[in-house]
Amino acid sequence: MALVAKVIIFGEDSMSELFLNVTKREHQGKGASRRLRHAGQTAAIVYGGETAPQSITLVQKDINKALLNEAFYSSVITLDIEGTKQDVILVDLQRHPAKDLIMHADFLRVEPTTVVSKRVPLHFTNETACVGVKIGGGKITHVVSEVLITCQAKDLPASLTVDMLKVQAGTVLHISDIVMPEGVQSKDLLLGEDHNGAIASISVARGGAAAE
Incomplete structure (x- = not known):
């Protein structure tokens, strides 16, 4: 078969x-x-x-x-x-x-209620329209491509979305900035704030106001 x-x-x-x-x-x-x-x-x-x-x-x-x-x-x-x-x-x-x-x-x-831990990919959206890139002249750097989550099997997402549209130049995004679906938690954040790792950043354009 x-x-x-x-x-x-x-x-x-x-x-x-x-x-x-x-x-x-x-x-x-x-x-x-x-x-x-x-x-x-x-x-x-x-x-x-x-x-x-x-x-x-x-x-x-x-x-x-x-x-x-x-x-x-x-x-x-x-x-x-x-x-x-x-x-x-x-x-x-x-x-x-x-x-x-x-x-x-x-x-x-x-089963639907089985609690599972799984690494899921991050999808970064609106990168070309991002304020920090389009206006601030910065460059987006992805620090990680996936994060470890825990949830019931019925709530397991295939991926997580990170909207970059309004992110300013000079900003570092962390796991806590990810909008988690209902019932989904970060395994890292459950260990404490010290595990709130970076997921992406936007550099400041050379000579920009933030750099000054």
């Missing part, structure tokens, strides 16, 4: 849902995994919850295609394991050190 990655958008404000059709895997061990890779397939495992871990098989070319979707890394995915559906998140990927090849994938079972 081939793995199929589908993204269905239910509405402009809805999160996309990712579905993967996979098969059960009976044989274990390095030799079995090697034979799978030679056949264009990838070994994976699903674990967590009260159900025993389940070994599964993915199709290599299809998992590679699914990984092109940024949301695959930070969203809830529904696995259809030969007719049995399970909601999971991607926990780990083992890649070949020299080839464009996924060696193994780990998925964690989640």
Whole structure:
């Protein structure tokens, strides 16, 4: 049974849902995994919850295609394991050190209320229209591209948006400046204000008023 990655958008404000059709895997061990890779397939495992871990098989070319979707890394995915559906998140990927090849994938079972911690990407918007750039002549520097959050699985965002429109030159944005969706918290900020790291900054143009 081939793995199929589908993204269905239910509405402009809805999160996309990712579905993967996979098969059960009976044989274990390095030799079995090697034979799978030679056949264009990838070994994976699903674990967590009260159900025993389940070994599964993915199709290599299809998992590679699914990984092109940024949301695959930070969203809830529904696995259809030969007719049995399970909601999971991607926990780990083992890649070949020299080839464009996924060696193994780990998925964690989640319920809607399961509390998860996940790194999600930051999307910086309105950069060309940013006051600090357009008027102040500054330059935007991204300090980080993702942050670690915690929330219930049902609230897990695929990404977080940072609006740069009104940010002035000479400003340093921190994690606390991110507008978090309801139910979502920064893992760093939960550790205290000392962990409120920078996420982006706008330099001051040389000779500008702020520089003086």
